[in-house]
Amino acid sequence: MPKNLKFWSYLKSVHKRHIKTFICYILVGICTVLLNNFLLAVFLLIKFSKITSIILAYIGSTSFNFFVNSRFVFSNKPNLTFAFKYLLLFLANLIVIRLNSTFLLSFGMNVFLVNLISIALIVPMNYIIYRLYVFK
Secondary structure (H helix, E strand, O other): OOHHHHHHHHHHHHHHHHHHHHHHHHHHHHHHHHHHHHHHHHHHHOOOOHHHHHHHHHHHHHHHHHHHHHHHHOOOOOOHHHHHHHHHHHHHHHHHHHHHHHHHHOOOOOHHHHHHHHHHHHHHHHHHHHHHHHOO
């Protein structure tokens, strides 16, 4: 087989693996968002402030996301190394969510819409960082 055919065959197989991983990542993400919104509703019903509810819902859903992504999407057993890297990304995301939520809530936006916008801001960046850094 000519070298360039081997290269294209390899590239095609890598592409298929990444697509499968990305689809699994999106499915886990959908479950995470559903859990996040459920937790947000619970914390709001308990009468926490909007910002506190958003942050607590993010913490709860992110814990779920870490275990499911590490085990089923990136095929790694959760361990302290992954957890530490994930924690660093979590803290960066928390800053983005906090700033974005505070800003959007100041305009009187619906708390659930603010929450979804905040999550949408971090999803693309997270996938790349998970693949290249956290679950490597």
